Amino acid sequence: MRRAAAVTAAAAALAVALTGCSGGGGGFTGIYSLPLPGGANLGPHPYRVTAEFSNVLDLVPQSAVHVNDTAVGRVVRIYLPPHSWTARVVMLVNGRVHLPANSIAQIQQSALLGEQFVALSAAPGIPAQGQLSNNAVIPIYRTTSNTTVEQVLGALSLLLNGGGIDQLHTIVTQLNDAFSGNEPQIRALLPQLSHLLVNLYQHRKDITDALDGLNKLSHTLAVRDRQIGYVLTNLHPGLRVLARQHTELVTMLNALHRLTGVAVNTIHASQASFVADLRALAPTLQQLANAGSSLPLALQVLLTYPFTDQVLSDIKGDYLNTYLSVTARHGTTIIPPATPPHRHHHRKGGR
Secondary structure, eight states, X not given: OHHHHHHHHHHHHHHHHHHXXXXXXXXXXXXXXXXXXXXXXXOSSOEEXXXXXXXXXXXXXXXXXXXXXXXXXXXXXXXXOTTOOOEEEEEEEOTTOOOOTTOEEEEEESSTTOOEEEXXXXXTTSOOOSOOOTTEEEOGGGEEEOOOHHHHHHXXXXXXXXXXXXXXXXXXXXXXXXXXXXXXXXXXHHHHHHHHHHHHHHTHHHHHHHHHHHHHHHHHHHHTHHHHHHHHHHHHHHHHHHHHTHHHHXXXXXXXXXHHHHHHHHHHXXXXXXXXXXXXXXXXXXXXXXXXXXXXXXXHHHHTOSSOHHHHHHOOSSEEEOOOOOOOOTTOOOOOOSSOOOEEEOOTTOX
């Protein structure tokens, strides 16, 4: 009988070891690699889902995954990514279970002192979107952890042992002292606070845009850190020169202030005369405007006096006769010329 019992125990241990090595394809990694008896049927094609939790409580690998209080999968891994404080729970779910892509995950307890499991469900009050697929990730804002019995008993023990009674009494006393006699002010503060919150909610996009702009500015400053450091380093000598010339700068600014005052007084004193000059100049400018294009033509004739271009175009032939008439004052003797009137020889193309 003893030999038969030993052989049976060895066979059972070998079967357990083979089961652990064959399950999951990753080899035997400890007791958590062994599937729990009576666990969920994963089917031939399960899919993998990862959920992020801020606190996984006492959840362990091989814990059940429920949908509508029915076991449809199990937890295969719980780990903490590097440089992160958010735990990740990897689950295998039966391929025939269909859930929306925006599903939520909760860590619940089967009984008062029972085991913990992960409950998957559609988000209440939110329309379903898509379908939860393989390697999907449920982010931390869609996961929760229910309060455990241990946490409730721990808080109750702290309260019964006076751990928080003194602090609570101090807080209540100080609140009473602060509110006593200030009821009208507090009552008036509440509508203003509500108005402030409404305005903040209405301008949430502007606040988000401002934060995004501040983020871009911070990124730009970080990229140009060396240039900013160079400017600040080389700005010090210039500031030192300005500090040494402080007296001269103040004197210059005072002189400029006095000059400004003199200029303003001069403009005020000559305002009437300046306006009168402009008004007297108005008729002259008006006549010049009325002259229009005649003035440039007259100036053109003046510069070519006495033989203008127009006179040359009117000459017919090669000669132009010019007569000179001279009028003498009374008592002046005029000697007649001994030669006939002078005749100018003119060739076309010249003058």
